[in-house]
Structure formats: structure tokens, C-alpha cells
Amino acid sequence: MPEAAVLQVEDLVVEFPRGRERVLAADGVSLDVQRGEIVGLIGESGCGKSVTALALFRLVPEPGRIVRGTVRLAGVELLGLSERELRRHRGAGIAYVPQEPGEALNPVVRIGSQIVDVMRAHRDVDRRAAWREAVALLRRVGIADPERRARQYAHQFSGGMKQRALIAMALAARPKVLVADEPTTALDPTIQAGILELLATLAREESLGVLLITHDLGVVASICDRVLVMYAGRIVERAAVDELFADPGHPYTRALLAAVPRPGLRRGALPAIPGAVPDLAALPPGCAFHPRCPVAIDACRQVEPAPVELAPGRSVRCLLATPSAPGGDARR
Numbered sequence: 001m002p003e004a005a006v007l008q009v010e011d012l013v014v015e016f017p018r019g020r021e022r023v024l025a026a027d028g029v030s031l032d033v034q035r036g037e038i039v040g041l042i043g044e045s046g047c048g049k050s051v052t053a054l055a056l057f058r059l060v061p062e063p064g065r066i067v068r069g070t071v072r073l074a075g076v077e078l079l080g081l082s083e084r085e086l087r088r089h090r091g092a093g094i095a096y097v098p099q100e101p102g103e104a105l106n107p108v109v110r111i112g113s114q115i116v117d118v119m120r121a122h123r124d125v126d127r128r129a130a131w132r133e134a135v136a137l138l139r140r141v142g143i144a145d146p147e148r149r150a151r152q153y154a155h156q157f158s159g160g161m162k163q164r165a166l167i168a169m170a171l172a173a174r175p176k177v178l179v180a181d182e183p184t185t186a187l188d189p190t191i192q193a194g195i196l197e198l199l200a201t202l203a204r205e206e207s208l209g210v211l212l213i214t215h216d217l218g219v220v221a222s223i224c225d226r227v228l229v230m231y232a233g234r235i236v237e238r239a240a241v242d243e244l245f246a247d248p249g250h251p252y253t254r255a256l257l258a259a260v261p262r263p264g265l266r267r268g269a270l271p272a273i274p275g276a277v278p279d280l281a282a283l284p285p286g287c288a289f290h291p292r293c294p295v296a297i298d299a300c301r302q303v304e305p306a307p308v309e310l311a312p313g314r315s316v317r318c319l320l321a322t323p324s325a326p327g328g329d330a331r332r
């Protein structure tokens, strides 16, 4: 059995006002990440993955707000901390690699110095040693000629290099948990493979816990240990990666796995499943997936399914899911 989770999120609810309505971008999200484990968070665009990730850092953009929930990092509850206390944990405890490099890199500070600043904000290390370590980190994330590159500025880096620099920055504080939001989406396949390999190595060798947001099932299959499937703000399935691919329990997961990328889009593109992603401001009653579900029954239009535990660590929010018989397949 795994030891206590390094990251433990319970019943996280995040809302955005929309006209007179409010939209629940995360609606009772619970998840955990163990040391050394890579957990994938998947689901179509707009289902609440990025909002969930930002909420862990209390960085939900205005006018969004966290309504309730707990986020425990190695036992410390983050959502109740003062801004100052929280800053200590951001970075050193839990670090974030955003979906887009955007403004995450400072345009007027050398890349190496930005990494050094992160290190020195969280660790007692002198500038010279920190610079050497920054160069080593850049090399580690696959940046060629890191001594020279460390002295350069963001505009001298390609998109892929910026993304790798951000990962180096995130790792500089030696976090226990890394939350990476589609960190390789913009990268070409070779670089993408290198970054995924690096994450896997850090998980294995340095017990880094990783929450990896992606819509790429190939990425999930290649490095995740467990998978959470999100739909309309909720986790609708959780499973070990082999189980998910061998025997997807939720009709939405099955649709995701069956979805063939649309012609003309490159490999790893968003899967296209029939029907539209629901508008969170106008969710249908019952199961949010029922209008797109090929196996929905009448009850699915009325009853909101609760998670059904199929086996330890394996649950599905579907009225049609049946728990395994006691003493049957369950491995308790």
C-alpha cells in the first residue's frame, strides 16, 4: 500500500460568476498524489483541469473563487494559510509549470538568474553555487550549451526552450510535487519525449510527485501510474493506468479512448468525440454526460451519479457501473 499522499485534495469547489448564474469549474474534486507517482488528469478542453491546478496554488483568476475544499501538501493545509506563508510552500513544496510560457518568464532578467532567484528564495545557497546548479538544471531539461544559454534572455529562447526553462525553474526549488499543465503540448515530439522522460526520472529517482494535465492519451499511457478523468468539473473515473486502458469504466472514458484524432491534425491532437463539450453554465440535469452518452438510460437524465467504487483505488461516476462482488475480483 502506498504511504501517505504528498498531495491530498478534498472536495475542491471553484466557481466563476457568469451573468446571474455561477459556473462550477471544479465541482467537488478530490485527488491525491503519492511520492514518486505520476498522476494524469485528462479530459476535453473546458472541463476544469487548469482551474483545478490553479486552485491548488490559490491562483484562480478573478472573478473566480475557491468556494470550499482542502489542499494538503505533506500534511499542511494550503488554502487556509496567509499569503506570506503560502508563498513559502509555492515553489519549494509544490511547483507549477503553466500551460503557456506567456508571462511566466521575466523578459529583462537572464534565464539563469531567474532560476538562481527561485533557488535562493527557497534554499540557503550562495549565488555562485546556485548559478552552477542553474546551468546543470538547464542541461538536465535538454538545453544544449547551457553555460551560454543561462546568460541569455527569454526572447532568445524558442517556445520549446522557454517551456523547458520553466520546468528548470520549477525544479530549482526542489519541490515535492510538480503540477504541470500540458507542459509538452507546444513542443515537437522529440523534445516532448525528452521532457516526459525527465519527469519519469525525477519521479523514480527523487520521489517527485507529479500531477500531469494532458489531453494526450499517448502521454498518459507512456508515463502515468494513475489517471483521473475529468468531465464538466468533476472527476468521473479514477484508475491505474493499465486498468483504464484495458477496461475503461465510464462511457466518457470509453469515448475518449475510442476518439480518433480528426484528419489533418497531428498525432496527440485533441480527441474528437461526438457531441459538444457542455456549457458549464447550462449543465443538463442528471449525469452531465448523458446527452452524449451512447448507453444512457432514463435514470441518467434525472439522477446525478455518485462515485461507485469498483475496486480499491478504482471508481466511476456512472449509474451503470456495478461494484465488484465482495470476495470476487476485488483485491482487498
Ligand SMILES: Nc1ncnc2c1ncn2[C@@H]1O[C@H](COP(=O)(O)OP(=O)(O)O)[C@@H](O)[C@H]1O
Pocket: 016, 023, 025, 043, 044, 045, 046, 047, 048, 049, 050, 051, 052, 061, 062, 063, 064, 280
Ligand atoms: N478566467 C475565467 N473566467 C471565467 N470562466 C472561466 C475562466 N477560466 C475558466 N473558466 C471556466 O472554467 C471552465 C474550465 O476551464 P479550464 O480549467 O481552463 O479548462 P481545461 O483546462 O480543462 O481546458 C471553463 O469552461 C470556463 O467555463
Ligand SMILES: [Mg+2]
Pocket: 049, 050, 051, 099, 181
Ligand atoms: Mg487547460
